Amino acid sequence: MTDSVEVLITADRVPSYAHAGDAGADLHAAEAVVLEPGERATVATGVAIALPDGYVGFVVPRSGLAFKHGITIVNAPGTVDAGYRGEIKVALLNTDSSESYTIEPGDRIAQLVVMPVSRARFIEVERLPGSQRGEGGFGSTGFGEHKSGVNA
Numbered sequence: 001m002t003d004s005v006e007v008l009i010t011a012d013r014v015p016s017y018a019h020a021g022d023a024g025a026d027l028h029a030a031e032a033v034v035l036e037p038g039e040r041a042t043v044a045t046g047v048a049i050a051l052p053d054g055y056v057g058f059v060v061p062r063s064g065l066a067f068k069h070g071i072t073i074v075n076a077p078g079t080v081d082a083g084y085r086g087e088i089k090v091a092l093l094n095t096d097s098s099e100s101y102t103i104e105p106g107d108r109i110a111q112l113v114v115m116p117v118s119r120a121r122f123i124e125v126e127r128l129p130g131s132q133r134g135e136g137g138f139g140s141t142g143f144g145e146h147k148s149g150v151n152a
Contacts, residue, residue, distance in 0.1 A: 005055060005114055012046030015112050024060060024111025027090065033103045035094035040074050042089045043109055051082040056117040059090055059110050070096035073110060080112070088112070 009015075015025035030046030051057055057080030065071040074091040090110045094101050103109060133140070 008050035010048045024113045026108040027110045027112050029103045029105055029107045029109045032105060035101045037094055037096050037098055040093040042091050043103060045088045047088045048085060053082050054116055055082055055114055058113045060113055062108060062111055069101050070094060071101055
């Protein structure tokens with residue numbers, strides 16, 4: 001099954017999928033930036049899109065940049081709403097503590113994942129229904145015994 005979504009775009013370089021079956025299309029830098037250790041910067045892509053209503057774009061990190069150089073996205077995933085028409089810029093962070101990283105125009109810096117989105121209808125209630133997880137939050141599904149005595 002091949003579903004496609006037409007996305008209107010203005011771009012210096014059109015995002016593209018590296019391989020058949022990829023979920024994310026590569027976004028490229030439209031400017032040169034040097035990220036010093038621990039530094040963050042907003043990097044232009046030269047891409048502006050018009051998503052159809054009912055779709056969202058998520059800007060996500062590239063695993064190779066993260067693994068090899070410690071470059072990630074500060075607000076991952078960045079959300080591109082259907083109504084946004086400005087340039088997609090990527091808030092990159094160099095997590096390496098000693099090495100700077102240079103980005104050149106044309107370098108792949110992030111991926112754009114376009115997908116359908118459901119709109120929730122929020123219903124205010126006095127009490128929520130119970131669940132197996134309950135109020136367990138951060139770390140509640142980790143290793144070992146929990147307050148409830150159940151192994152995670």
